[in-house]
Amino acid sequence: MTASAVSRDPLAGVGAEIEGVLASIGALRDAALEVVDQAGGRDLCRADLAALRAPIEALLRRHEGFAAGAGIVAAPGVLADAERWIEWWWADRGSGFERLEVDLDADSAEFYDYTTTEWYREPERTRRSAVAGPYVDYICTHEYTFTLSVPLVHRGRFLGVAGADVLAQEVERAVLPELARRDRVTVLVSGNGRVIASNDAAFAPGVVLARQDAARMLAPAGTAPGLPWALLERRV
């Protein structure tokens, strides 16, 4: 037997890293809910969200190199001066932080309707955190991306989500060394059934696992707490 005898759980490292980002998003959520509390009964405005710039930047700094962008999005109608709003920043190596600007005018042809995205719908429906993707994010990162999101719920009312983007290649970087140590074919699959990473070229990133013939030879080999991902390996 070679390295596989001593190999560790490939999901342990990346699981902890994602858990860390989700915890930071939790802190951002708390900061957002505090803004809501401080407003008392007064209408919330875009200007109130300026207070979130610091926790957003703190998140991006703490998870530098792993989280590519972070912020909050407001559910339609929550802010008095904007039907929809995205307060999302991304880290640009060298020039600090840049705010994401998208067209939120529902009448516009370029309208970006975030309420239809997996990372918004999931926490809205389940009231729990979500790890959406991987998907091609042509709005913000322009890369193959996961979006982690946490619902903002105040006195039972859904106000939006707090979240962060993690590039798929960062996840791959975190799991590939452990996958490569294994003798058996091992595949990491996302919640939507796509291959995230594997140690076998037959399972390339992005393919739908169930549609690969070779998938019939795989059996469940593990999960990570709080992550909708599954590890599968070739049956003996």
Place this chain on the structure above:
Amino acid sequence: MVTTVRARTLFAPLEAGGRAETVARQLERAITLGLLLDGERLPPESDLAAQLGVSIVTLRDALSSLRERGLVETRRGRAGGSFVRAPLDGPAGLEHRLRALSLHELRDLGDHRAAVAGAAARLAAERAVDSDVAALREHAARLVPATTLTERRRADARLHVEIAAAAQSPRLTREEMDLWAQVGDLVWLPVGPEGLAAVAAEHDALVDAIERHDPEAARLLAEGHVAAETQRLLDLRVRLGDA
């Protein structure tokens, strides 16, 4: 501006002329996609150069090339600065643009678009999951209610960009966005009111093939769709004659 600073810094050619051209194309794309609006004032040169990660000299070269193409106007004085001039959303302006293109260029652009759209459709049929197909249906349905050329082009472009995203390929997605920025509203110039339903039907058939997970059918439909568009543009270009 939704930027691809990262991609641009990674892949931009190193020599100065190429860099200015890359910046010009980036700005042109933002204008054509409607991210920068007609009449909008661009940030001061020093800010914009810093934002794009290029020198002021490079930015000035890029702006001067955009000025030549009529996409940017620079006004002097206190209320001065560089202002966006969005491409005319009208047949006259578009015909002018079409006349500036040779049949050879149009044919080549059509070939490139067909290659990208065909590959994206094939991979999307292999890799799309149910939620992707639902999103494609939603975008396909936005074409018929669109009234102006620009609205139609945007609905059309968005569907094709979504197909490339469903292919799980950031590169093909960027390529679709680039190509749409180049071809812009021209695609819809030769399509009369009666042609709208036909194009919408082609889109529906393409999404059907993606939903059936039939890669070859999806590729052929996408290639045929672009080939028909190219054919219409070539016909119109011939009819317009020389400038």
